[in-house]
Amino acid sequence: MLASMIRGLAILLIFQSIGEVATRFIHGLIPGPVIGMILLLVFLIVKKKIAPSISTAADGLLAHLAIFFIPAAVGVMLYVSELASAGAAWLLAILLSTAASMAITALLLKWFFKGDDSGAKKPDLSS
Amino acid sequence: MNPSTLLPVGINNLAEIWVYLSATPLFGLTLTLLAYVLADMAYQRTNRHPLANPVLIAVATIIAVLTLTRTDYKTYFQGAQFVHFLLGTATVALAIPLARLWNELRARAIPLLLAVLAGGAASVLVAVGVAKLLSAPPTIVMSLLPKSVTAPIAMGIAEQIGGSPTLAAVFAISTGIIGALIATPLLNLLGVRDWAARGFAVGVAAHGIGTARAYSVHPRAGAYASLGMGLHALLGAITLPWLAKLII
Structure with a gap:
């Protein structure tokens, strides 16, 4: 192993x-x-x-992919004051744009994949 | 390294042991693993509740410990860099789930490409639109533009278009965490049940940290998330510098 x-x-x-x-x-x-x-x-x-x-x-x-992002993400501590002085605009922009991007991508695929279950039929190399 | 600094001879109180340990890479490495183990326990205990995101909890814990012990980020990173290094290796490993699903992905290439183009455009337009509406300074706007692309690429793009690479990295990481937090409730609300569509959307909007969340929920969602992240990274690197000139 x-x-x-x-x-x-x-x-x-x-x-x-x-x-x-x-x-x-x-x-x-x-x-x-x-x-x-x-x-x-x-x-x-x-x-x-x-x-x-x-x-x-x-x-x-x-x-455990999540652990590998931790050291870089802790670096946010260096910019706390800079971000606080920039106000909440960036946070709102991130929240709304991330939600919009995720929603549009998911809804488009839901519509494209309607009636297509190729994933279930073809196991190919997957387990 | 000087051998005398390796041997804690003459240490006779706890404070000195702390001074010794906190100056070695051992501290940052142990703290990172320990914080992740605790955060992952909390995540599993709550049945992988999105709000118990392990990256968020571990990062908050580590920042609290570093602040309390007055340790700077540079000292912490001396140890944490070993974990950070493996992020690159894990990125290479994303080829394996993609290879397993290859036939299926090839058959779906056109819908997937259209979806990543739409999702990427939505991310840029809404982020820039909201930031400008709230009259954020231009550096912030330019650093927000590539925020849904994986952090190293976002930093390069921000630099090219007059943003700040460090702010771009902070925004990309925040996007990943926020995306991981909102994915499950948002996709449930929209009635998207297919793991492929759910995973892909999370990868496009919230890159690596979103992909980590998708993997922990379902392997199929994880594979599609890594594809969404990868396609967005490639297309973003090519089109975003050009798009930035167009909308500013």
């Missing part, structure tokens, strides 16, 4: 490294990890098979 997890992590780190190198060539327009994700996706689709070690490592990380 742990050996498999370590092997999977090594593969993820290889793709993360390739992504970090690639992002230099496009002046950081797209972050390294995002490029790494795209390259790994292409690799898995071409191979048509997901190695159990990669699955183990990925599922382990993604089950």
